[in-house]
Amino acid sequence: MMTGKKGFTLLELVMMIVVIGLSFGGLAVVTQQVVLNIHKPQVIATATALAEKEMERLKRLSFAATAAEASQNYTGSFSGYSHRTTVTSVDADHKVVAVVISHPAITSLTLALLRTNY
Amino acid sequence: MKKNTAFTLIELVMVIVLVGIIFGVTAPLMLEVGRNWQLAQGRNELCESAKVAMDRMVREIRQVKDKTSVITATAVTFKFIDVDNNTITFSTASGHLMRTVGTTANQLADNVTAVSFTYYNASESVIASPSVNPSATNIARIVIGLTLSSGSSLSLESGVVPRSLQ
Numbered sequence: 001m002m003t004g005k006k007g008f009t010l011l012e013l014v015m016m017i018v019v020i021g022l023s024f025g026g027l028a029v030v031t032q033q034v035v036l037n038i039h040k041p042q043v044i045a046t047a048t049a050l051a052e053k054e055m056e057r058l059k060r061l062s063f064a065a066t067a068a069e070a071s072q073n074y075t076g077s078f079s080g081y082s083h084r085t086t087v088t089s090v091d092a093d094h095k096v097v098a099v100v101i102s103h104p105a106i107t108s109l110t111l112a113l114l115r116t117n118y
Numbered sequence: 119m120k121k122n123t124a125f126t127l128i129e130l131v132m133v134i135v136l137v138g139i140i141f142g143v144t145a146p147l148m149l150e151v152g153r154n155w156q157l158a159q160g161r162n163e164l165c166e167s168a169k170v171a172m173d174r175m176v177r178e179i180r181q182v183k184d185k186t187s188v189i190t191a192t193a194v195t196f197k198f199i200d201v202d203n204n205t206i207t208f209s210t211a212s213g214h215l216m217r218t219v220g221t222t223a224n225q226l227a228d229n230v231t232a233v234s235f236t237y238y239n240a241s242e243s244v245i246a247s248p249s250v251n252p253s254a255t256n257i258a259r260i261v262i263g264l265t266l267s268s269g270s271s272l273s274l275e276s277g278v279v280p281r282s283l284q
Contacts (some may be wrong), residue, residue, distance in 0.1 A: 006123075044210070049169075049273060049275055050276070052276045054277075077265070
């Protein structure tokens with residue numbers, strides 16, 4: 001029977017709600033990611049500077065004395081950051097010294113240097 | 119039979135009300151996002167200038183000419199002669215990090231709230247008042263701290279081991 005009144009069917013309405021819901025959901029996920037990661041560049045810059053500082057300290061040690069260091073937390077302005085050192089022997093006269101800076105926002109940042117026994 | 123193909127007034131009003139409600143709900147959220155964006159932008163600028171200033175200081179202090187080239191070494195000022203015989207000073211003046219070559223002062227960073235130089239001797243102990251020119255310096259390693267604040271604040275700490283001081 002032709003009534004001339006064209007409305008949305010229930011199915012169309014449900015589909016529309018689902019589509020709108022999905023797009024809002026996607027938007028929410030993106031927004032959340034942005035909010036969570038917005039401070040990452042600062043953390044990376046701070047961690048890079050700290051890694052360089054530790055590496056400079058390690059550079060002053062003799063080849064033989066350059067050894068792994070357990071994780072140690074920073075305090076004060078850098079609380080939340082921690083550093084540790086790993087040393088991998090390549091051969092008798094070469095080792096790779098890696099400084100690992102950890103922070104919850106970036107998990108970790110590694111600065112590695114090949115030390116030679118000169 | 120009358121065909122209703124257009125929207126009725128009530129339908130239009132309903133649509134406008136619904137759209138209004140949706141915008142009303144999302145507007146504060148969007149405003150908050152915008153505010154955070156602006157804050158993040160400011161922090162990124164702060165971060166960039168801190169990085170640039172720190173890199174510059176580390177790179178230049180690495181070029182200390184020899185053991186008698188350190189002229190001033192305090193917690194807030196470091197003055198030295200580099201391998202090219204330039205006399206370079208890093209200090210702060212009313213919120214600016216200054217780099218002075220000879221008598222020409224240049225601004226290295228803005229919004230600086232703190233610069234600190236910490237000196238370590240060959241046995242890795244902190245030295246409060248290092249020996250400086252004309253004596254040979256006992257500095258072996260320098261740790262540089264830099265804090266910038268503008269809205270938010272950012273601290274960086276890096277270190278440098280000038281080859282000529284070993």
